[in-house]
Amino acid sequence: MAQVEAPLIEPAVVERALGRALGRGGEFAEIFVEDRRSTGVSLDNRKVEEVSSGRDRGAGIRVVVGDTTGFAHTADLSESGLLAAAEAAAAVARSGGPGVREIALEGRSVPSPSSVEIYPETITKTAKVELLLRADEAARASGAAIVQVSAGYGDSRRRIMVANSDGLLSFDDQVRTRLSVMCVASGDTGMQTGYETAAFTIGFELFDKVSVEETAQIAAHRALSKLAARPAPSGVVPVVIKSGTGGILFHEACGHGLEADHIVKDASAYRGLLGELVASPLVTLVDDGTVSDEWGSTAIDDEGKPTQRNVLIENGILTDYMWDFLRARKQGRVSSGNGRRQSYQHLPMVRMTNTYLLAGQDDPEEIVAQTDRGVYVAHLGGGQVNTATGDFVFGMTEAYLIEDGKITEPLRDANLIGNGPDVLRKIDAVGNDFGMCPGTCGKDGQSVPVGCGQPTLRVTGVTVGGTADA
Amino acid sequence: MPELLELAERIAGAARPGEQVEAYVSRERETDVRVYRGEIETLSTAESAGVGVRVVIKGRQGFAYVGDLDEARAREALEEARDNASFATPDEHVGLAVPDGHAVTTLDLWDDALSEVSTAEKVELAMALERLVREGDGRIREVVSTDYGDGQGEVAIASSAGISSTTRQTSCYLSADAVAGEGDDTQTGVGYSVGRGFSDIDLAVAAHDAIDRATRLLGAKKPNSARLNVVFDRRVTATLLSVLARTLSGEDVAKGRSLFAGRLGEEVGNTALVLVDDPTNALAYGAAAVDAEGLACRRNVLIENGRLVSYLYDTYSGRLAGTSSTASAVRGGFKSTPGVGARALSLQPGDLDQAAILEFIGEGLFVQEISGVHSGVNGVSGDFSVGAEGVMIRDGRLAEPVREITIASTIQRMLQHVLAIGNDVEWLPSAAAGLTLAIGDVAMSGE
Numbered sequence: 001m002a003q004v005e006a007p008l009i010e011p012a013v014v015e016r017a018l019g020r021a022l023g024r025g026g027e028f029a030e031i032f033v034e035d036r037r038s039t040g041v042s043l044d045n046r047k048v049e050e051v052s053s054g055r056d057r058g059a060g061i062r063v064v065v066g067d068t069t070g071f072a073h074t075a076d077l078s079e080s081g082l083l084a085a086a087e088a089a090a091a092v093a094r095s096g097g098p099g100v101r102e103i104a105l106e107g108r109s110v111p112s113p114s115s116v117e118i119y120p121e122t123i124t125k126t127a128k129v130e131l132l133l134r135a136d137e138a139a140r141a142s143g144a145a146i147v148q149v150s151a152g153y154g155d156s157r158r159r160i161m162v163a164n165s166d167g168l169l170s171f172d173d174q175v176r177t178r179l180s181v182m183c184v185a186s187g188d189t190g191m192q193t194g195y196e197t198a199a200f201t202i203g204f205e206l207f208d209k210v211s212v213e214e215t216a217q218i219a220a221h222r223a224l225s226k227l228a229a230r231p232a233p234s235g236v237v238p239v240v241i242k243s244g245t246g247g248i249l250f251h252e253a254c255g256h257g258l259e260a261d262h263i264v265k266d267a268s269a270y271r272g273l274l275g276e277l278v279a280s281p282l283v284t285l286v287d288d289g290t291v292s293d294e295w296g297s298t299a300i301d302d303e304g305k306p307t308q309r310n311v312l313i314e315n316g317i318l319t320d321y322m323w324d325f326l327r328a329r330k331q332g333r334v335s336s337g338n339g340r341r342q343s344y345q346h347l348p349m350v351r352m353t354n355t356y357l358l359a360g361q362d363d364p365e366e367i368v369a370q371t372d373r374g375v376y377v378a379h380l381g382g383g384q385v386n387t388a389t390g391d392f393v394f395g396m397t398e399a400y401l402i403e404d405g406k407i408t409e410p411l412r413d414a415n416l417i418g419n420g421p422d423v424l425r426k427i428d429a430v431g432n433d434f435g436m437c438p439g440t441c442g443k444d445g446q447s448v449p450v451g452c453g454q455p456t457l458r459v460t461g462v463t464v465g466g467t468a469d470a
Numbered sequence: 471m472p473e474l475l476e477l478a479e480r481i482a483g484a485a486r487p488g489e490q491v492e493a494y495v496s497r498e499r500e501t502d503v504r505v506y507r508g509e510i511e512t513l514s515t516a517e518s519a520g521v522g523v524r525v526v527i528k529g530r531q532g533f534a535y536v537g538d539l540d541e542a543r544a545r546e547a548l549e550e551a552r553d554n555a556s557f558a559t560p561d562e563h564v565g566l567a568v569p570d571g572h573a574v575t576t577l578d579l580w581d582d583a584l585s586e587v588s589t590a591e592k593v594e595l596a597m598a599l600e601r602l603v604r605e606g607d608g609r610i611r612e613v614v615s616t617d618y619g620d621g622q623g624e625v626a627i628a629s630s631a632g633i634s635s636t637t638r639q640t641s642c643y644l645s646a647d648a649v650a651g652e653g654d655d656t657q658t659g660v661g662y663s664v665g666r667g668f669s670d671i672d673l674a675v676a677a678h679d680a681i682d683r684a685t686r687l688l689g690a691k692k693p694n695s696a697r698l699n700v701v702f703d704r705r706v707t708a709t710l711l712s713v714l715a716r717t718l719s720g721e722d723v724a725k726g727r728s729l730f731a732g733r734l735g736e737e738v739g740n741t742a743l744v745l746v747d748d749p750t751n752a753l754a755y756g757a758a759a760v761d762a763e764g765l766a767c768r769r770n771v772l773i774e775n776g777r778l779v780s781y782l783y784d785t786y787s788g789r790l791a792g793t794s795s796t797a798s799a800v801r802g803g804f805k806s807t808p809g810v811g812a813r814a815l816s817l818q819p820g821d822l823d824q825a826a827i828l829e830f831i832g833e834g835l836f837v838q839e840i841s842g843v844h845s846g847v848n849g850v851s852g853d854f855s856v857g858a859e860g861v862m863i864r865d866g867r868l869a870e871p872v873r874e875i876t877i878a879s880t881i882q883r884m885l886q887h888v889l890a891i892g893n894d895v896e897w898l899p900s901a902a903a904g905l906t907l908a909i910g911d912v913a914m915s916g917e
Contacts (some may be wrong), residue, residue: 021708045725046559047558047559047560047561048557049531049558049561050532050533050554050556050558050807051533051557051558052532052533052534052535052554052803053533053534053535053547053551053554054538055547056537057538066509067506067511068509069511069513070513070514071513071514071516073514073518075518075537075538076538088515091513091776092513125554128692131558131677148725148727149727150725165600184726184850187728190729190851191726191850192850193850193851211643234876234914235915235916236912236916240490260612265612265614265615266611266649267612292673302551335526347514369581381845382844382845383842384841384842384844384857386658386841388656391857391873392857393846393857393876394842395844395846397845400800404735412851413846413853413855414853414855414876414878415842415845415846415847415857415876415878417842417857417874417875417915418878446656455610463692463874464914464915465855465857465875465876465877465878465913465915466913467877467878467879
């Protein structure tokens, strides 16, 4: 099934372009080549609104001199196009360098953590459309109050090649497939929305593993359950977060603050705390780009470094930050495989891959039963953090009251707000279950796919931003 | 520029009988400089371009794009779009924009001098801002990054339905991301200055803005929860208007995905509210002579004296609603099809300045920053809950700073509870203008 395609650029051409990039005295040069094809289908109100296809192809070249990086990109992959981009990137280096340098590349192959069985480009558009019609049917069948369903299908295949003046030559072929369903339910008290998505770094076999109907039903249920919802409380309450989307909490509350670019510039609440207790001893946090099939997994990062499993917090103690090539080089260490970029038009920076909290010992049902009064968060939407202060927000999109140790009434959407280091210390129960969810992480104008995960857990106090008395 | 329109017209000209074809061709040149501690951290120069092709055949739309200006690949995209169209569900309202006789306003959004500015001057400006911020206040501990960026964007749209238009604009910005500290307390602030050209950039404004925003919340505490009146700072109001505009999209309304569906002609807010989207105002950052389907942009009144008088429409949603486009098509570039959006929203200003509004409110919360807008505002249910930072208002004056709070209400209630509208209009780099705005009866969650 695998589609074998020609190398994006001949290694000999890459060697010459790298040589030119260093021609003005640069210390390090890199070429990132990308060829990305994507397909999208959107269904809205029972109509297939749009089928779209895209092709992005180009190269980004960077040259490093001291602490300075020059960057240029081009959609022209001919030798002359690459040489022109190399010259433009090299312009940051002071003139009078050693002239064109000889570079010898050594190719290496890194196995992908994800196994693609059915390349999406081998599947007809009709079959992709069919999935969405099924999702629509299933969502509407979930309840008469479902008045609106929209569903989206997307796949992409991103082939990349990274070469640098240290002789590295590395490749990856990244396939992603996703389905998302959004429902609107209408009742006496107004309208409510529910959203669910299934997304993996695998091919069309996704739909052998994940039920289209179930995905749609979850979205529908989420909207329906909120029709009878009452306003969320306003104030500090204990919060139990169900396994899965709660991983966003760790992504925002501490993940971003552990990215080395924030650390080296003194813009993180976690700076200078290596070896110290920064979280409840129940917390072991990992960032791992090698988790099979997960949304943030790749064989190599966008600097050619094989991805790896990095333990960031172990039993509450901060063990390491995440690193890309440049930040690691400055510290005299190696990258942790966290150098990522949105496309060839962007410079890489430190990014998360799949970030998750390891499971603990507690029975998830017991955690709820032992919570006298609080909020049970079953699904979280997006979030945002200020890494320097550690303050973060994230949105509850399915939540319930906990009263006398039982999950009772549904709550309307609201944001939670907290301070990362503070919330990490307030985790007092960690479940023995586990769930992951896909997401898109935005940083400094660039979006990359990431995974998040956690077991069911409890935070003794978080500020819930509702309108009802707590 | 002529070559972009010529390429668009050649692609559109390839339409077969019974078929509509639109080509959206764009090209951008950008320079971005980031400096840190007196050195260039990154310097990027880039040109990117591409072609997005829409094909409509018998009420079915297909789309494809290619990320360069190669004509052969653009023709492949046309073929792909044609194929994609065959999978869509026929919809009688689907179709390309047809010229509607509205005159195109002449707007000068291009600064010729920008291309004469040397890279060295751009670097020097960014370094000057970093120095000013670092040296401007003893509490500034770090300037994480100082950025200068400029861009020249050109778009040509041509279609077999008679559209042939071009637009171009330049933009320029300078910003600094500062960290301030006092004792154990840390706060951050981003300050900026923007314009069409290099000479529009005001170094002192950007520096003062960054220092003020980073330092003003030092010592902030988390207050107790309360129900109170709030005053939104100008930038916050602009963000709120952008959110409100999403709920006035004719497409979301027609599809039952907006809290304003079915409410045309009704009173939706305080009678003092007048909300206008006018992209022909050259002061607006989002100003444009033509929309993303090539129709002449025009002034649209959305809310008049508290009454909802119009939604925003592109061609498709206009037809769906039985009316016509308000020339409110926007798109994220050549990679996407048009959608509905505002470009230059503003509230009709009132007569009070910020100080007078604070005095009028007496007791409450002055909101300087909000966060989590994407996850915290639901345009369907109207539920509103966002993170906030600011300063308490006591006795009509700014008192102690507060942080780590949320403010919550619903969009519906907030529009009804407008207490005062400022006279301090400021056009910001967003789809909306800012002004001071006071809203009553909001839940603040803290301790």
